[in-house]
Amino acid sequence: MKYAVVGGDRRSAILCSMLAQDGHRVYCFALERAEMPPDVIKTGCLQGCVYGADCVVLPTPAEKGGILNAPLSGNVLRMSEVIGALWPGQILAGGKLGDESCALAMKTGLHIGDIMQRPDFVAGNAALTAECALARLIDGSDRAIFGSEALICGWGRIGKILALRLAALGARVTVAARSRSGRAMAEALGLRALDYDGLETEIGGFDFIVNTVPARVLTDAMLCMVSDTALLLELASPPGGFDRNLAENIGLNAMAAPGLPGERAAYSAAALMKREVYDVVREQEE
Numbered sequence: 001m002k003y004a005v006v007g008g009d010r011r012s013a014i015l016c017s018m019l020a021q022d023g024h025r026v027y028c029f030a031l032e033r034a035e036m037p038p039d040v041i042k043t044g045c046l047q048g049c050v051y052g053a054d055c056v057v058l059p060t061p062a063e064k065g066g067i068l069n070a071p072l073s074g075n076v077l078r079m080s081e082v083i084g085a086l087w088p089g090q091i092l093a094g095g096k097l098g099d100e101s102c103a104l105a106m107k108t109g110l111h112i113g114d115i116m117q118r119p120d121f122v123a124g125n126a127a128l129t130a131e132c133a134l135a136r137l138i139d140g141s142d143r144a145i146f147g148s149e150a151l152i153c154g155w156g157r158i159g160k161i162l163a164l165r166l167a168a169l170g171a172r173v174t175v176a177a178r179s180r181s182g183r184a185m186a187e188a189l190g191l192r193a194l195d196y197d198g199l200e201t202e203i204g205g206f207d208f209i210v211n212t213v214p215a216r217v218l219t220d221a222m223l224c225m226v227s228d229t230a231l232l233l234e235l236a237s238p239p240g241g242f243d244r245n246l247a248e249n250i251g252l253n254a255m256a257a258p259g260l261p262g263e264r265a266a267y268s269a270a271a272l273m274k275r276e277v278y279d280v281v282r283e284q285e286e
Helices: 010-021 046-050 079-084 099-108 119-140 157-168 180-188 244-249 260-264 266-285
Strands: 002-006 025-029 040-042 055-057 091-094 111-114 149-153 172-176 192-194 208-211 231-234 253-256
Touching: 002 010, 002 046, 010 025, 010 040, 010 260, 010 266, 025 046, 055 266, 079 099, 091 266, 099 111, 111 266, 119 157, 119 208, 119 231, 119 253, 119 260, 119 266, 149 157, 157 172, 157 208, 172 180, 180 192, 231 244, 244 253, 260 266
Parallel strands: 002 025, 002 055, 025 040, 055 091, 091 111, 149 172, 149 208, 172 192, 208 231, 231 253
Antiparallel strands: none
């Protein structure tokens, strides 16, 4: 098969190598700053890259504001340009395509596979994100995880996995969640659980605070009560769970860490992408 990999970060670059190692013809575009093995063909033309490709692989996520996600390229490409270069019947695999991009792809006659909506990818990516977040906490603080007080805001996939990882390393973990059933499950797993309303009197006692909720769950008043030795880690997409500018202005150690798997576990993230791409292709062939 011919695969065309368009845009992306180190995950996409490593994916090119993996696909080539499996014996496929691999062309790439908008990955100029990535090193590629000789059997991966870098093209300077989008049309030449995607022409005749059985599957076109876009990044995860594929776009930001209608622009192709391509941090390893000097090109700025609108998604409409990318999709406009494709041919009816081609498979388009990527993550979080916008509504306009999906509508255009369907009008073009493409077979769309949104990797980031697939349950296996969601679970695997959550595990990678949690592990990478744990590494960030260790690197960003001079305090050990063992014996520390850790707060996890949110009880979604990433929050659950990270809370259990921290507890396994000896941290005393508190989960803040709106859902009563979520708090009950956290307690059933041996963790402490609070509603967000209960944080004001507790938040000053945490050494690590990790947010996984894409909404402001920590108020400015709460931030002012956080210990100046604590580490705050933001994993959620904007607007995030707290005002990072305020946190930094009052002297707190606050970090934003979007896209952690691509940054710290690119090989494993690429392997996860490859598995899902193969599944998308297999389903279209059936």
